[in-house]
Amino acid sequence: MTSICIDAMGGDFGPKPIIEGVVEALETVKFSAVLAGKEEVLKPLVPSHLQKYISYIEATETISMSDGATNALKKKDSTIYKAIELLKNKEVKAVVSAGHSGATMSLATLRVGRIQNVLRPAIATLMPNVLGKKTLVMDVGANVDCKAEHLFQFAIMGEAYVKEILKIKNPKIGLLSNGEEESKGNEVTKEAFSLMSKLDCFVGNVEGNQIFDGSVDVVICDGFVGNILLKTSEGVADAITKIIKKHVKKSPIAIAGSLLMKKVFKTLKQQVDYDEYGGAPLLGVDGCVIISHGKSNAKAIKNAIFQALNFADSDINKVIKDELLSFAR
Amino acid sequence: MTSICIDAMGGDFGPKPIIEGVVEALETVKFSAVLAGKEEVLKPLVPSHLQKYISYIEATETISMSDGATNALKKKDSTIYKAIELLKNKEVKAVVSAGHSGATMSLATLRVGRIQNVLRPAIATLMPNVLGKKTLVMDVGANVDCKAEHLFQFAIMGEAYVKEILKIKNPKIGLLSNGEEESKGNEVTKEAFSLMSKLDCFVGNVEGNQIFDGSVDVVICDGFVGNILLKTSEGVADAITKIIKKHVKKSPIAIAGSLLMKKVFKTLKQQVDYDEYGGAPLLGVDGCVIISHGKSNAKAIKNAIFQALNFADSDINKVIKDELLSFAR
Numbered sequence: 302m303t304s305i306c307i308d309a310m311g312g313d314f315g316p317k318p319i320i321e322g323v324v325e326a327l328e329t330v331k332f333s334a335v336l337a338g339k340e341e342v343l344k345p346l347v348p349s350h351l352q353k354y355i356s357y358i359e360a361t362e363t364i365s366m367s368d369g370a371t372n373a374l375k376k377k378d379s380t381i382y383k384a385i386e387l388l389k390n391k392e393v394k395a396v397v398s399a400g401h402s403g404a405t406m407s408l409a410t411l412r413v414g415r416i417q418n419v420l421r422p423a424i425a426t427l428m429p430n431v432l433g434k435k436t437l438v439m440d441v442g443a444n445v446d447c448k449a450e451h452l453f454q455f456a457i458m459g460e461a462y463v464k465e466i467l468k469i470k471n472p473k474i475g476l477l478s479n480g481e482e483e484s485k486g487n488e489v490t491k492e493a494f495s496l497m498s499k500l501d502c503f504v505g506n507v508e509g510n511q512i513f514d515g516s517v518d519v520v521i522c523d524g525f526v527g528n529i530l531l532k533t534s535e536g537v538a539d540a541i542t543k544i545i546k547k548h549v550k551k552s553p554i555a556i557a558g559s560l561l562m563k564k565v566f567k568t569l570k571q572q573v574d575y576d577e578y579g580g581a582p583l584l585g586v587d588g589c590v591i592i593s594h595g596k597s598n599a600k601a602i603k604n605a606i607f608q609a610l611n612f613a614d615s616d617i618n619k620v621i622k623d624e625l626l627s628f629a630r
Numbered sequence: 631m632t633s634i635c636i637d638a639m640g641g642d643f644g645p646k647p648i649i650e651g652v653v654e655a656l657e658t659v660k661f662s663a664v665l666a667g668k669e670e671v672l673k674p675l676v677p678s679h680l681q682k683y684i685s686y687i688e689a690t691e692t693i694s695m696s697d698g699a700t701n702a703l704k705k706k707d708s709t710i711y712k713a714i715e716l717l718k719n720k721e722v723k724a725v726v727s728a729g730h731s732g733a734t735m736s737l738a739t740l741r742v743g744r745i746q747n748v749l750r751p752a753i754a755t756l757m758p759n760v761l762g763k764k765t766l767v768m769d770v771g772a773n774v775d776c777k778a779e780h781l782f783q784f785a786i787m788g789e790a791y792v793k794e795i796l797k798i799k800n801p802k803i804g805l806l807s808n809g810e811e812e813s814k815g816n817e818v819t820k821e822a823f824s825l826m827s828k829l830d831c832f833v834g835n836v837e838g839n840q841i842f843d844g845s846v847d848v849v850i851c852d853g854f855v856g857n858i859l860l861k862t863s864e865g866v867a868d869a870i871t872k873i874i875k876k877h878v879k880k881s882p883i884a885i886a887g888s889l890l891m892k893k894v895f896k897t898l899k900q901q902v903d904y905d906e907y908g909g910a911p912l913l914g915v916d917g918c919v920i921i922s923h924g925k926s927n928a929k930a931i932k933n934a935i936f937q938a939l940n941f942a943d944s945d946i947n948k949v950i951k952d953e954l955l956s957f958a959r
Contacts, residue, residue, distance in 0.1 A: 431869045446816045478858075509857075509864070513869040524808065525815075526854075526855060528808035529851075532839045533839065533859045535838070537842060537862075541870055558886075560887070561883050565881070565884045566874075568877050569877065573870075
């Protein structure tokens with residue numbers, strides 16, 4: 302049975318939604334769950350028929366949002382630290398954490414280490430597109446100032462992910478820019494463009510809207526732009542919802558209409574819902590780490606665990622290593 | 631009467647929507663419209679009762695999207711070149727163009743010149759927010775690689791615009807970053823943060839979603855990020871519309887619902903519609919230049935003209951000049 306360590310106390314809402322997510326995952330597929338946290342708090346939350354799949358790794362601290370990522374190395378009794386140590390010692394095959402993402406990244410990079418030749422691990426996230434599929438966007442927060450070489454490596458890691466995990470045979474990879482033409486871009490992306498041209502799956506520059514139109518499978522950007530585009534997307538979707546709700550409220554006819562459209566809105570919500578993906582893989586680390594949103598609910602944690610299981614059972618890290626080696630020669 | 635030159639042939643759809651926009655504007659407010667283009671083509675499109683407000687400046691060429699912005703200086707018989715020359719010679723107070731935006735920017739900067747101390751002119755655009763108001767975002771395309779000093783100047787120009795044109799007395803200005811904390815940002819934005827701290831109206835870093843929640847009046851970023859966030863926003867709105875339409879089609883109940891909600895969707899469309907703003911002011915040039923989308927319809931051109939009239943009758947360029955001088959001392 303694949304063994305996964307779950308940071309059971311790192312999320313914004315404490316252990317409850319995390320344990321619920323673990324339970325929901327265990328109801329679907331059997332795996333060995335190691336919960337990092339206080340056993341006395343966690344154990345009562347697990348139904349007795351599932352206890353046999355669960356073990357505990359005692360960790361009394363959590364890393365809060367006000368902690369710097371660099372403090373993470375010092376807090377050796379934190380849930381994230383303990384979880385990452387298990388991964389480092391190969392006692393588990395994957396870690397899922399909804400805790401401090403910067404700390405998780407630092408610890409994973411420093412304690413577990415990078416895949417050979419990887420300059421910088423990066424966070425990849427899946428965004429919904431109009432085809433009802435997903436577009437992988439990376440980096441979305443880990444690396445704020447990137448060099449062209451970093452973006453090139455992100456492309457290799459993104460390609461491996463969509464091939465190995467999403468089973469897309471011939472993925473299309475685009476470089477996010479301010480226009481499709483080769484001449485477009487800033488200094489770094491122009492240099493990255495020429496590096497990426499070595500990759501068969503590289504289709505050139507893409508614009509922001511192409512994240513959602515299904516024209517490419519992977520979109521590459523630095524973590525600064527990645528974070529901004531994630532937040533911008535959330536902002537637009539949120540604004541549209543609020544404007545619709547505000548105007549519906551003003552008219553009984555529109556209220557009736559919105560009731561008849563309830564199913565459509567529900568489908569839309571499902572299609573764009575973060576909870577459906579549950580977590581963002583940290584790529585480039587020599588192990589499997591899934592970073593979930595601090596506000597994850599049970600469903601998000603369940604899906605993050607499914608992601609971790611897929612990742613842990615795949616060859617993705619070997620593929621990344623081999624691919625980078627082939628370019629290092 | 632304020633005199634405005636309109637590039638009558640630069641848009642993607644030829645002169646028809648442009649002239650319709652001019653006509654619609656003239657039906658609302660009287661101004662002197664100088665149309666740059668071929669008089670023999672344009673004149674028949676103008677109703678006879680409005681001819682007295684119209685004059686023509688003969689220009690036989692247009693700059694196409696495949697032309698580089700640098701070619702613009704050579705094409706001296708282009709509509710944009712002729713329009714900008716009129717502005718340079720103070721024969722008109724403003725230029726509106728839906729043509730090649732890079733060419734318009736280059737020509738305006740090189741021929742009309744920059745306001746004293748302005749390092750780089752920038753394109754500002756208005757984005758709708760949930761309060762039913764607008765957030766000014768700049769730069770959105772003119773300057774791909776920016777230094778901190780450029781972003782600082784964009785903040786000064788953006789402040790002047792919302793104060794003078796949108797009549798917001800105490801605007802809030804945010805610096806777009808990958809987190810609200812002062813510690814967040816890339817190398818350039820961190821340096822810009824400290825420069826902007828000199829400005830009373832600077833509220834610190836803002837995230838992508840804050841463009842739409844009404845928490846600030848102006849959002850500052852470089853043109854690379856600005857272009858990506860514009861396209862990303864369009865992409866999200868477009869994807870949501872497409873997903874809703876697709877699912878509505880599948881169910882007669884939902885179709886009925888969408889009919890009852892028709893007015894709400896129309897209001898939403900109006901609220902987020904580009905045509906409502908019509909154009910993006912080019913700030914920092916010693917004159918008034920409004921850049922419209924190549925795909926502008928008549929309504930967008932009409933609103934761009936209204937923007938140009940407001941701008942031309944304001945003190946904004948003097949305010950920018952004085953403010954920059956106060957920091958140059």
